Amino acid sequence: MGRRAARVRGAAIGIATAAVVVATTACAGQSETSAAGQPGEAPVRTVEHARGITQVPADPQRVVVLEPVHLDTAVALDVVPVGAAVLSEATGVPAYLGDKADGVEVVGTVPEPNVEEIASLQPDLIIGTETRHAALYERFAAIAPTVYMASQADPWQDNVRLVATALNKTERAESLLDDYRARCEQVATEHGTEGRTAQLIRPRDGILTLYGPSSFAGSTLECAGFTIPPRDWENSISIDLSPERAAEAQADLVVVTSLNPADPTTMPPALTNNVGSFPDLHLVDMSYWITGVGPLGGMTVLDDIDRILDATPS
Template identity: 65%
Template sequence: MSLPRTSHTSLRPLAWVSLPVAATLALTGCGGGGQDGTGEAEASETRAVEHARGESEVPVDPRRVVVLEPVQLDTSVALGVIPVGTTVLNEAAGVPGYLGEEAAGIESVGTVPEPNLERIAALEPDLILGTETRHSALYDQLASIAPTVFMASQADPWAENVQLVARALGDEEGATTLLDDYEERCAEVAETHGTEDSTAQLIRPRDEVLTLYGPTSFAGSTLECAGFTTPEHDWEDISLDISPERVLDAQADLVLVTATDVDAPDAVPDAIRDNGDAFPELHVVDRSFWITGVGPLGGMTVLDDIDRILSAAE
């Protein structure tokens, strides 16, 4: 199985540490030993997992996992390990709905760029999953709470990050099955709709720019896996920001615009709406899984959405 590689992106490491953290860690027993749901210390076998910070001894069967990255949340849920805590992209929006009812009750431990150490420690995790590019400054403190495994970057090939999460959870076979199923679904969509000679472009409207997602992004790679080709651009890592005046640079056979509310009257930016003739096949898609649904479940949800869109257009 081969998925497109994604180049690294440079993000500013988190540098804050709130003052009450040390006291919280002391009160919750921050020596890194896992505890069961009753709060009683549990002796557990461990195994070594190599990751971006070296090697960590993690429980053979982690039960109280905290995840700090969307791909870690998606993969854990897909493998049947429901985390006790997760960061979210937006505290108000919470855990993405596409992950289902089981995930809806996962406790928030802050946002992806700013995890809350007190909340994490209070959950008494036996395994923490994070990311070097986002959480580097917090590694030592996280590792003092529980064994901690870091991905190198959230912009690395998402399938490789899925495999790392699975290794940390002790279910590499499960990850292989999930990724194989994803590729089979890609092939099915491509064959059903004859996408081989078509281009597709995902656009995410932001305040003053339009972000185009390239072939190595999560959504872009899924479109390519489903047979589409992404129009050529000078990609800045996984994406490219253009001004609204350059909107015609986003043309493709299939153009997808992300929105928080796909039915909102202003979901399509004026720059695109005013050039409607240049975008005959334009569709608004749900940002919660097209952008933040990184992982096997998100990938399958995006593929289902592509299938729905293409079926409706035929």
């Protein structure tokens, strides 16, 4: 369950988790939602985040998100953003979200969100990431109240909580995370995963990227009872191996990401030609194993693990 998760932080960002600060009159027991400052003004809340403290709408209606975990979490909380930056404009909104994300407009990519398109949507809340979007914060803040999480490499469940705080849905988010952990325990119990190792491999650019226990997929494998084989993760969520070192990725369960997991030719030769080290490989969908960060993606990955283990002899 990510018990060895590293805490990777954005430079000079000391905020571990988001906290809600009561706006205006800070009397004990006051609700997270404050009254409007002037007659006719919408209620606001004050949210602490990686860039400081920002007043945000108590019930935001036009949200723009710039990170996969923002999109997944918002949709899981029944807040469909009007706009989202995506990892690939060609692919668009991840398919695993299904019709829950209908109507979300693509506003550039995660590393390069389109400020003009975002402004045209007239958002009332923008959620971004300090490590990716630091240079754009002032431009976004001039458009709408803007909340930044510190880093996409931080423990994903902490980032879910920050998004939920910004959306004023913290209790619902905790319920979703409880459901995720309960599903982990169910998979672990049904398949007896304790004591077994697992490794996720992502082939790209002629190398093999291995994901560690602090990554989204790695922490989900560990949540389901597996252990990621120990190694020096170099204070990162992943490390790269050359194909010649592929055997170092051995584990009891090895899953390999693919844009088309139904196509066996997408399995890299460095693995298929090494049957002695990898006798039982499984292709999985990159759209949620890598980019499906959040409560919905987590449950989808767990369903995949359950399916793979059902079809794999003990």
